[in-house]
Amino acid sequence: QNNDLDTTDRLHAICKLLQESIDYYDWVGFYFKNGDKEELKLRTYVGEETDHKIIPFGKGICGQVALSNENFVVPDVQAQDNYIACSINVKSEIVVPLFKNGENIGQIDIDSETPDPFTEKDERFLEFINQEVAKIL
Numbered sequence: 001q002n003n004d005l006d007t008t009d010r011l012h013a014i015c016k017l018l019q020e021s022i023d024y025y026d027w028v029g030f031y032f033k034n035g036d037k038e039e040l041k042l043r044t045y046v047g048e049e050t051d052h053k054i055i056p057f058g059k060g061i062c063g064q065v066a067l068s069n070e071n072f073v074v075p076d077v078q079a080q081d082n083y084i085a086c087s088i089n090v091k092s093e094i095v096v097p098l099f100k101n102g103e104n105i106g107q108i109d110i111d112s113e114t115p116d117p118f119t120e121k122d123e124r125f126l127e128f129i130n131q132e133v134a135k136i137l
């Protein structure tokens with residue numbers, strides 16, 4: 001796809017805007033299904049560098065959302081047993097699946113250094129963001 005770079009640039013700009021606008025959004029990234037593989041691949045992000053650029057379906061919060069098709073709000077990451085730690089500073093996380101033509105093709109993942117900051121407002125807001133993002137994919 002020859003507009004691939006453009007789309008990634010746009011996604012990066014969205015990550016940056018979200019991270020700069022909402023004080024408890026510390027790490028913001030988009031993962032997408034990696035071709036035909038049963039895994040997620042990190043497309044773009046802002047925040048601390050992470051080693052977790054590929055996540056198998058089922059693994060961690062992200063991997064679970066790839067299979068459940070449902071939002072996953074984690075008020076306290078330390079209380080999760082199927083969790084992949086990216087940074088010791090992270091206290092909480094929200095992952096919202098991204099649907100294109102009804103199919104779960106990826107997700108927005110947000111880590112926070114604030115304990116338990118995410119509400120239903122964040123869920124509705126990020127669902128809206130993902131709907132808008134789906135239009136440019």
Ligand code: SME
Binds near residue numbers: 085
């Ligand atoms: N914590 C995630 C891994 C991705 S990082 O947050 C960037 C998880 O458990 O799936």
